[in-house]
Amino acid sequence: MSRATGDDLSYRRPVPLWWWLHKRTYFVFVMRELSSIFIAWLVLYLLLFVRAVGRGEAAYQDFLDDAASPWLVTLNVIAFAFIVLHTITWFSLTPQAMVVRVRGHRVPGIAIIAGQYAALAAVTAFVAWLVLS
Amino acid sequence: MADEIRVEVARYRPDKDREPGWQEYDVPLRTDWTVLDALNHVKNEVDSTLAFRWSCRMGICGSCGMNVQGEPRLSCATFLTDYAPGPVRVEPLANFPVVRDLVVDIDDFLEKLPRVKPWIIRDEEKSVDDGEYLQSPEELEAYQQFSMCINCMLCYAACPVYGLDPDFVGPAAIALAERYDLDSRDQGARQRLDVLIEAEGVYGCTFVGECTRVCPKHVDPAGAIQRYKLKAAQESVKAFLLPRAFR
Numbered sequence: 243m244s245r246a247t248g249d250d251l252s253y254r255r256p257v258p259l260w261w262w263l264h265k266r267t268y269f270v271f272v273m274r275e276l277s278s279i280f281i282a283w284l285v286l287y288l289l290l291f292v293r294a295v296g297r298g299e300a301a302y303q304d305f306l307d308d309a310a311s312p313w314l315v316t317l318n319v320i321a322f323a324f325i326v327l328h329t330i331t332w333f334s335l336t337p338q339a340m341v342v343r344v345r346g347h348r349v350p351g352i353a354i355i356a357g358q359y360a361a362l363a364a365v366t367a368f369v370a371w372l373v374l375s
Numbered sequence: 376m377a378d379e380i381r382v383e384v385a386r387y388r389p390d391k392d393r394e395p396g397w398q399e400y401d402v403p404l405r406t407d408w409t410v411l412d413a414l415n416h417v418k419n420e421v422d423s424t425l426a427f428r429w430s431c432r433m434g435i436c437g438s439c440g441m442n443v444q445g446e447p448r449l450s451c452a453t454f455l456t457d458y459a460p461g462p463v464r465v466e467p468l469a470n471f472p473v474v475r476d477l478v479v480d481i482d483d484f485l486e487k488l489p490r491v492k493p494w495i496i497r498d499e500e501k502s503v504d505d506g507e508y509l510q511s512p513e514e515l516e517a518y519q520q521f522s523m524c525i526n527c528m529l530c531y532a533a534c535p536v537y538g539l540d541p542d543f544v545g546p547a548a549i550a551l552a553e554r555y556d557l558d559s560r561d562q563g564a565r566q567r568l569d570v571l572i573e574a575e576g577v578y579g580c581t582f583v584g585e586c587t588r589v590c591p592k593h594v595d596p597a598g599a600i601q602r603y604k605l606k607a608a609q610e611s612v613k614a615f616l617l618p619r620a621f622r
Contacts, residue, residue, distance in 0.1 A: 251389035252472035252480050257538045264445070268535060271583045335582065339601030346513060 273324075274331045280324035287318070333358045380404040380455055381462035382413050384425065387473050395473060398422075399462070402455075410450040410465060411439050414477075427477035434591060437527030441477055442466040447532035447589045468532040470541075484528055487544050490570050491552035496563025514559040521554035521599055523592040530586035530596050536579055543579040544571065546586035546596030553599035556606075568610060577603045 258264075262272040294305035308314060336358060337351030379401045387395040400421055402413040411429055418425050429439040432451045439450045444464050455463065471479035501508065530546035537543050552571060556564045571577050580600045587597040 252474050253387055253389070253395060254472045255395075255469070257470075257535070261535060261538070265585075267585055267588065268583070271535075271581075271585075275581065335584065335601075338584075338587070338595065338598035339582075339605060341602065 270331070273327060277324040277328035277331075280321040281328060283317075284321050284325060287321075329362070377404055377460055380413075380459055382410075382417070382455075383462050383464045384414070384417070384477070385464075385466040385473075386425070386476050387467075388424075389475060395466075404455055404459060404461075406454075406456055408455050410441070410443055410448070410453045410455060410463065413455055414450065414465070425477075426475045435525060437525035440468050440527045440529050440532065442469050442532060447529035449527060449529070449591050452591060468528060470532050470534065470538040471528070481528060483541060484526075484531060484545070484547070487548050488526070488551070491544065491548045491567050492563055492570075493548070493551040493555055495555060495558060495561045496566060497560075498562045508560040510559055517559070518554045518557035521550050521557065521594055524550055524554070524594045524596075525592055527591065529589045529591065530594075533585040533589040535583055535585070536581055540575075540579060542575040544576050546580075546600065547594075549577060549580075549603060550594050550596040550599040553603055556603075568607060571603060572607050572610075577607055580604075 262268040291305060294301045309318075333355055337354045340354065342349040342354060380403075382400050382402055383397050384400060385395045386392070386398045400413075400417045402408075402416050405412075408416075411432065414425065414427050415429075418427075427439070427441070427450075429451065430436040431438070434449050434452045437449070440447060441450045442448070442465070443450060443453050444458060445466075447468060450465070455461075465477065467473045467477045467479045471481065471483070474480050524547055526547060528547065530550075531537050534543075534546055537545050549571060552567045555561045556567060577600050580597070582597060582601060584597045587595045590596065
């Protein structure tokens with residue numbers, strides 16, 4: 243699309259297909275959106291893992307064998323990188339979306355972010371304890 | 376420091392050009408000169424045909440927004456020395472149709488802004504005799520940040536959602552809706568929600584966050600939109616769960 247016809251001589255600039263490569267912030271945004279696909283994959287993978295555990299020793303061993311295949315390791319390493327990106331970006335955006343007030347005073351953004359990381363650490367520690375013990 | 380800097384300015388003369396082109400001007404590089412000073416120098420001394428908007432020169436009026444080196448900026452608050460040795464590229468604000476040179480057509484924004492009713496709405500106006508609407512410092516603080524918007528439209532130029540879908544109401548309009556929603560004197564939240572809950576309203580936003588980054592007044596439109604989404608979601612849940620009388 244370029245110029246409008248008729249009396250309107252204003253020029254409409256087309257948005258290029260690769261607009262998201264023009265700025266670092268746009269690129270990070272698109273990667274953050276893309277990370278949702280990998281989150282979905284890891285949820286599915288976790289469900290498959292639970293199903294394998296539920297089906298007994300042999301199924302569990304098969305699952306572990308599959309998990310060690312190079313393509314699955316590669317996929318999961320990439321998925322993990324995207325999950326880290328997803329976590330960091332969304333945690334850092336939370337204070338903009340949520341206004342938390344304690345005794346009439348607004349809680350600073352850094353405290354909200356720290357709270358999320360603390361909660362993540364607590365849940366991780368609990369799951370680690372559950373699995374390892 | 377060199378005593379001149381090259382400024383590459385996008386030119387579009389609708390009577391002559393099929394599409395915008397570039398014109399280069401060498402202007403004095405002075406520490407106290409902004410991009411707007413450079414354009415005024417060109418206009419006054421070199422080429423009087425150059426068209427651009429400006430007014431206050433002090434970041435209040437919001438008229439002189441342009442894309443400088445690809446970033447939406449107020450040209451009156453953007454210093455040439457930050458781009459030395461140059462060249463520095465000046466284009467009209469992105470995402471708006473170009474009328475001429477650096478002048479963009481802002482009709483779309485002017486049509487959208489009143490849709491969110493950015494003024495105080497009362498169910499019943501108090502009479503003058505009843506006195507003013509009092510407000511505590513905490514009540515002022517609740518909306519003050521969003522009241523700093525100068526309608527410069529840099530956020531629209533930075534927003535890829537608006538670029539791709541011009542029906543999106545856009546960052547500044549939603550931030551201003553939030554500004555009045557948060558005002559203790561206002562009772563119009565319901566009316567604004569009816570406008571912003573539409574697909575082109577808050578849910579059009581994918582939280583790129585670029586509007587907040589470029590805002591010269593630190594308004595944080597992205598934050599306002601996400602807070603509005605939260606509010607809209609709560610209203611939807613209430614509408615689903617509660618009988619009308621309890622909403």
